[in-house]
Amino acid sequence: MVMPSSDWVELNFGPQHPSMHGVLRLKAKLDGEIVKEIEPVIGYLHRNAEKICEMTYFNDNLIYFDRMDYVGAMNMEVGYLEAAEKLLDISISERVKWIRVIMAELSRIAAHLVWAGAYGLDLGMLTPFFHCFIEREKILTIFTEVSGSRQEVNYMCVGGVYQDITEKAINEIEDFVREFPKRLKDIFNMLMKNDIFLSRTKGIGILDKETAISYGVTGPMLRASGVEYDVRKAEPYLVYDQVNFDIPVSYKGDNLARVLVRFEEMRQSLKIVEQAVKKIPDGPYFNPKAKKSLMIRMRGEGDVYARTESSKGEFGVYIVGDGGVKPYRVRVRSPTLRNLSVLPELAKDVMIADMIAISGTLDLVFGEIDR
Amino acid sequence: MIEVKEPKKKIPVVGLISGMLTVSKYIFKKPVTVQYPEQKPELPDRFRFRIFLKLDDCVGCTLCEQVCPNHSINMQKVDRENPRNKRKIYPDVNFGTCTVCRNCQEICPTEAIYLDKEFETARTRNSFTYSPEELALKENEVIK
């Protein structure tokens, strides 16, 4: 029986809702259990970081980038510095590049672990969440070891990193690389061996290639739809052209494909970290030119766009400088915002449970969407 | 580029049971939690939280005030004899907005302002701002 649209029930999911990953609000129109149309409403965490960035020095902006994708902060720092260092004409040494690669990849694993745990919770599974966070805590300890803070690290700065990576931290990373695959396999098995999990993900929320590209979807979501696009390969930054890794791709485009791609990405990131720890060369960890300018007297002119692959997708930073010590305009290409914009397309005529399962695979982090 | 593979089809209930075994396996492993007030976690060497100030070294250059990204540091006049600090201004810190970014420590020319491991700085809302004299004290000596 088809209900007329006037009989649809309007229901607000969020902004406070257990599985809205922060403060997403979905205005849903329901026909019984079936979601007829949804409209995402965002902005509950809006801080206008772009405006704040116009008011602070180039180097100080980093802490606002930490707080965008707060589960994988190092990736955001890499993304911002890629643009800022080009604008300010400050080069970085080889050692710094390798350190940044290690940190970015560890941070990618950390972000994916948060996602994997939260996705289990979305589907009603309690246990994987804790195992994910136990492993994530090890990464955060490594971050503390190198930078002094756990989550919002503020480790990198224009021209290098604040503190050199220590021997102890490298040992810890090596330990992590050795021990993590065991636990990852367990987490993977908890999800993938479960028939109910498969029935909740297989063939649900299929995103085809053309729609994905047109909506600007990037990252694991795009790769799960069959596009082999990864900024680390397409436009290698730092030293990604010197490490050996693969891009996981699936041609199914459903929830399960996105889950599998993310799990494979964790394994690939681990591979990168393993190589990078061995290859890391000696050298200065800081560009003296930046230090001499006291971090606040760096001037840049022109406009620079740099794109990097964050854990959510293509993270781009566009900086316009007018020759002053502060940026004239900073614009952030938030990958999750585009990934979220495809949700009304995906969650059409699906059940409520599927809508939650689909929005879980988008890997939403509201610090980044609302900025 | 590698293509990820979907897990193979299995007999229905077997997967569920193996998942249950994977979960219940962990009952024999040690818990990882730390019982906080009794057991202090082992903090890495570089862990930093609270800002300290060496009053004798501070020259009142206001660099820390300039570099602080969210204006947690403000310069205060303190009546104190210090030949290096002619203007008699010292930084105070509002820990309510401090993000522990360590920029002030990086920029300080005399290493007067620095961060240290102390992190148990619970305060009521109105007493987040530490005056320069209080910044020079250890955390348990600060009375608010």
Added chain:
Amino acid sequence: MNYTVQVIGESVGKDGRKIIKVTKENFLDLMKDLRNQGFDHLSLITGVDRKDFMEVVYHLHSMKTNEYVVVKVETRDYKVPSVTGLWKSADWDEREQYDLLGIIFEGHPNLKRLFLPENWVGHPLRKNYDMKKTQYINMDEEGNDYATFDERGGW
């Protein structure tokens, strides 16, 4: 690259990306051209408030050939033709730029504010935005939020 329309100039930016400058009249035709040439991914729309005019920057990318091109268009009356018909991702991007900069994208099907409440006064990323005036946000019965200058009317 060949275009059927007149462009003001082509240059290479500091980051090595090709920049095409175009007038507002020829803008939509150029975008259609680029779309047909395989630029299927509209990466970013940026408005830059240059005080006396508004510069809108489009970052285009081709998934197949991995080419990158930047299109810049200037507008003095804060109006630019919308490109939602060419790329779906332009929808939210244009809403965001309208929200924060007040650029009106002509032809956009649903030009509402993206982050801020609908009755927010001013566009925060404009250089002349008054930061002194505090606006408070509250929620009405329907769950939609609104802005007010009254200190007690929100948080």
Added chain:
Amino acid sequence: MNILLRLQELFSPLGHLASYILAYIFESLFLVIFVTISLIVMIYVFRKYMARVQQRIGPNRVGKFGLLQLIADALKLVGKENILPKNRDDLPYKLAPAMVFVSLVLAFTILPYGDFFYLGSFTVTHSEVTIILLFGIIAIMPIGEVLAGISSANKYALLGALRAVAKDVSFEIPMMLSVLAIVMMASARTPSSLSLESIISSEFLPYGILEPIGLFVFFISMVARASYTPFDLGESDSELVSGHSTEYSGMRFGMFYMGMFGSIFLGSLIVSILYLGGPSGPLESSLGFIWLIIKAAILVLISFTVWLSMPRIRIDKFINFGWKYLIPIAMINLILAGIITLGWGL
């Protein structure tokens, strides 16, 4: 000899009627205490078990090893303000949690617990048709959930109630079919085949060994009825916030919470009574109660593992499963039971 008769003996100087009334009152009190204590122990065990599975420690602050944690929680719930929704339907809203909890305790009065040394059996009600009474009582519980859902004037709660109804309708039938098979088999060996006690006493092998299919169907139905994670559709906390109990707070919420744990325990008890031989076991007969509790505890632990390791099933797939797979399986089980019974009869 059971507790009821012993109590009656104790009060016999007061006269026949008065002694029976007093005996029933005290016996019911015993039972309520027994149910409460077992629930407290169960929730404590669940928390510790969940914590260990997730490599945590679990409650350990209140009392030694956190043993008093649940009492502290109960005090907190009692002390909390009851926030009532504005547009509620007052009477059903307040009745619903009580209904869930009372029907839970009522169900415990019927079960045959087996002897426990001198004390004897806990059972309050002795009747020839306990099995019908039992399933009549446990059918009340979902009604409380549905009432809660429709009376609290909340869309989440309404959706939760709808799901709960759909779930219960599709799982009562296979449950009753598999019970029917047991009654059928028992009828070959005992005249009063509707009494739980005579079902237990008449078996020469636990019915779970004779008809494993029935055990499987019945256990799944019990899991579905207790509504924990694979089948917690009425609550589905990541989708419908908290389902039918969204608008409840304070002790009213506590009753739903206890109701869920209570029905896990009740379900395990019923499964072990019907299919695993209940109080019967090796060694002397006065240990029957202990055997029953051990059997139930193992089932409870299995339930907890299921809870902790599975995601929630989708409502349509779940109902499909109920109607398209479980009912036919239960039918096959019924036929097999008939064949076995005929074999006995011959």
